Every structure is written in structure tokens, then in C-alpha cells.
Amino acid sequence: MPADTTDTTDTTDTTDSTDSTVGTAKAAAALSDVAREPGATKPDAILVADGIRRQFGGLTAVDVGHLEVQRGVITALIGPNGAGKTTFFNLLTGFDRPDAGSWTFNGRSLDGIAAYKVARLGMVRTFQLTKVLSKLTVIENMRLAATGQRGESFLSALLPMRWRGQERANTERADSLLGRFTLDAKREDFAGSLSGGQRKLLEMARALMVEPELVMLDEPMAGVNPALKQSLLGHVKTLRDEGRTVLFVEHDMDMVRDISDWVVVMAQGQIVAEGPPDNVMANQVVIDAYLGAHHDSDISVEAEEQRLAAERNRGADQKETPR
Ligand SMILES: Nc1ncnc2c1ncn2[C@@H]1O[C@H](COP(=O)(O)OP(=O)(O)OP(=O)(O)O)[C@@H](O)[C@H]1O
Ligand SMILES: [Mg+2]
Secondary structure: OOOOOOHHHHOOOOOOHHHHHHHHHHHHHHHOOOOOOOOOOOOOEEEEEEEEEEEEOOEEEEEEEEEEEEOOOEEEEEOOOOOOHHHHHHHHOOOOOOOEEEEEEOOEEOOOOOHHHHHHOOEEEOOOOOOOOOOOEHHHHHHHHOOOOHHHOHHHHOOHHHHHHHHHHHHHHHHHHHHHOOOHHHOOOEHHHOOHHHHHHHHHHHHHHHOOOEEEEEOOOOOOOHHHHHHHHHHHHHHHHOOOEEEEEOOOHHHHHHHOOEEEEEEOOEEEEEEOHHHHHOOHHHHHHHHHHOOOOHHHHHHHHHHHHHHHHHHHHHHHOOO
């Protein structure tokens, strides 16, 4: 393989679109009765947050009254720059501590639980700026993501057979994930030599080493070329279709519309809207939140178009069915 191989080699979309259509329909059915309002109760919430607040000096970065994330669906967390999305991720996953609030994962409180333990419980996240270790190879990065499992315990250290078994299983799992994310050809390469898009793939693959139930992705498509984006989209849908829950932050509204079953909107630290993608993007509160932040954002234009279209339709309906 030439050294200058780029993302274009990684565009194989292995997902079955029929499967993902079924997954989308199932998710829509599960969410059909959920109120389209901030803090809405979900029929089967895997993650529930209450009164989460984080201040940096005088700035309240996060002030979430109530949020429930439905199990087995793809939820997008959107909002203008500085809305508090990453800070909220940090708080939920134990990378930062809130000033107030409580939250549960599968009914278990995560308050005060360290990030690596949160991951072990089945809730992992990736980072807006990838955290792959450049000076380690791809396979080493993958193996490292599995640490904190059985091999690390004191008892296991006394039982090398058991430890080796675990290590073998980890390597097998790592290789299978590298295959799935078309990174197998890069197995022995330093992670630092990967393109931006390939790093995003490696981060997602690494997150899956612990067999998570909930995968939280902070801007998984940022800085990724369009072809690889399609492949990443497929991977995210596959996560849901194999039964995992996905919560992801994204600015690209086409991506959000394409893959999310539910959208949660944050502005100035608070949840200001929730609902299915089309519903949320036509919501005046959401349009205002984005307009307040940056006037040329694609959501404001799209949402305004949708609102006008809806208004026209309503007008037409009224004319057709006079009461
Ligand atoms: N460690 C910190 N110290 C001080 N202020 C911080 C810190 N982390 C975040 N902030 C501030 O908190 C607010 C929320 O930031 P955050 O990174 O969570 O936003 P975001 O929604 O992820 O934005 P983006 O879409 O640009 O990634 C911002 O005003 C940011 O400047
Ligand atoms: Mg962020």
C-alpha cells in the first residue's frame, strides 16, 4: 500500500440499508407517544439526568433540568457553539464533576463514578478532538481501550492463564472491529499516521472494545471527507441496529436529519427543545437559539423554509376543509 493512501480507501459501506430502515421504523414507533417538549419522559430511558449544573466562574455552561435518553435509538444532541454539549458529555461520563445534579445509567447512579468505571458499566464516549494515541500502533490503541477489564484485577494477576485468555479475546475482538471499520490494513501503523477521518473511525472502534450499551459520540463526522462521512453514518446506524443506544453531537443538519430518531436541542446550557428531527428543526425556539448564535447556520435557513412550508400547507388545508 502506498504511504499516501487517503480516506477514499475507507468508503466501503457494509451496512444493509434494509436493516437500517427497519431500525428507523422501530425507533419511530418506540418514540411515537413521547411529548415533543424539553425533558419529555421516555418509555424506556437508559440514561436519566436531573438538575445537572456546571459553572465555570460566572458562566453557567450546563443547566439541564431533566433529560431522558431512550434506549436503542439514535438521539442527536444539537445546539450552537458554546451551548454546553461537550461539557454535558464530560459530566455524564465522569470526565468532569457537576456543581449540582444527579444522573443514572440503567437505573444506577453515576454520581462520583470515575470515567473508566462508567465505560466498564457500558457507557462510553468519543471526543470532539480525537484522543487516539499517535505514538502507539492502531492495534495497540485498540488493546489499550480494553484495559480495565479482567486482566487488570489483582486476582487475575495471580492467574496468568486467565489473563492470557482475556488478552487473546481482546486481540480477537480488536481485529474483528478493525475489519468492520476497514482499518485492518492499518493494524501495525502508528495512529499518528492516520488521516483525520481514519482517526474518527479508530475512536469509534476503540469505544466498542468494551461492548458498550450506550455510545456517546462528540462530533463524529467533523473534519471527515464526504465519502467517509457516508461510511460513518452507516456505522452509527449499525450501532443502533445491533441494539445499542447512540447519543451524538453534530452540527451538520443533513447528517442529523439522516440518522437521528430523536433530537435534543441545547442552548446556553439548557435543553430548549426535543422531538423528531423534522419537528425540531421547524421549531421557533430552535431557530431563535441558532439565530442568536450565528445567523448563517444551515439550521436557521432550513428551519425557516420548513416553517413557511408548514404555514402554506396549513393555509391550503384550511381552504380545502372549511368548517
Ligand atoms: N474548562 C472550561 N473552563 C472554562 N470555560 C469552559 C470550559 N469548558 C467549556 N467552557 C465554556 O463553557 C461553554 C460551553 O462549552 P462547550 O464546549 O460545552 O460547548 P459546545 O456546545 O460543546 O460547543 P461546540 O459546538 O463549539 O463544541 C462555553 O462558553 C465554553 O467556553
Ligand atoms: Mg463541543
